[in-house]
Amino acid sequence: EAGVAQSPRYKIIEKRQSVAFWCNPISGHATLYWYQQILGQGPKLLIQFQNNGVVDDSQLPKDRFSAERLKGVDSTLKIQPAKLEDSAVYLCASSLDMGWETQYFGPGTRLLVL
Amino acid sequence: DQQVKQNSPSLSVQEGRISILNCDYTNSMFDYFLWYKKYPAEGPTFLISISSIKDKNEDGRFTVFLNKSAKHLSLHIVPSQPGDSAVYFCAASLSKGTYKYIFGTGTRLKVLA
Numbered sequence: 118e119a120g121v122a123q124s125p126r127y128k129i130i131e132k133r134q135s136v137a138f139w140c141n142p143i144s145g146h147a148t149l150y151w152y153q154q155i156l157g158q159g160p161k162l163l164i165q166f167q168n169n170g171v172v173d174d175s176q177l178p179k180d181r182f183s184a185e186r187l188k189g190v191d192s193t194l195k196i197q198p199a200k201l202e203d204s205a206v207y208l209c210a211s212s213l214d215m216g217w218e219t220q221y222f223g224p225g226t227r228l229l230v231l
Numbered sequence: 232d233q234q235v236k237q238n239s240p241s242l243s244v245q246e247g248r249i250s251i252l253n254c255d256y257t258n259s260m261f262d263y264f265l266w267y268k269k270y271p272a273e274g275p276t277f278l279i280s281i282s283s284i285k286d287k288n289e290d291g292r293f294t295v296f297l298n299k300s301a302k303h304l305s306l307h308i309v310p311s312q313p314g315d316s317a318v319y320f321c322a323a324s325l326s327k328g329t330y331k332y333i334f335g336t337g338t339r340l341k342v343l344a
Binding site for chain 2: 150158160161165173223225
């Protein structure tokens with residue numbers, strides 16, 4: 118079974134530029150998560166989708182971050198414009214459904230904002 | 232407000248000995264707890280979980296203990312192997328609402344051969 122795929126793996130941009138990350142979850146997984154992991158910290162949930170609907174985006178900085186999962190499968194996370202403090206690893210995870218289902222993580226995208 | 236805390240950023244253990252990783256939480260409403268392991272340049276992988284109705288769960292060399300009164304959980308690895316060297320995150324979840332995970336800051340375990 119293929120795991121969670123993410124691209125790109127690394128991205129370097131200058132502040133005020135835009136950037137987008139892509140995630141393809143495990144086939145059949147209804148729930149998709151985007152996490153931000155800043156160096157030395159644990160992953161922090163940014164947004165959670167159930168199929169193509171948002172169930173939790175309380176920690177998403179909506180003035181600059183946006184995410185979509187239009188067909189209930191792939192998802193993109195965008196930052197526009199980026200700030201220095203956005204430098205982090207962005208992790209995508211998926212689970213079969215909500216509830217106490219195990220979340221499976223992708224390898225992450227490492228973003229450096231200069 | 233750090234609701235899940237891992238106060239030891241790093242731990243070194245000799246191969247074959249026991250590794251004990253600790254985690255404390257502040258929200259007494261958390262009722263599901265997990266441990267994830269993370270190797271460099273990879274995403275976290277699920278290791279073991281425990282619900283609040285239990286105080287112990289075992290899976291091979293890994294055992295998680297939960298002390299609800301102390302709001303404390305620990306992960307025991309026996310015997311420790313060099314391949315266990317990784318960063319370990321504990322996470323807590325509520326069974327109401329969105330079941331989202333709150334992660335600790337991680338403990339880097341190094342198992343010395």
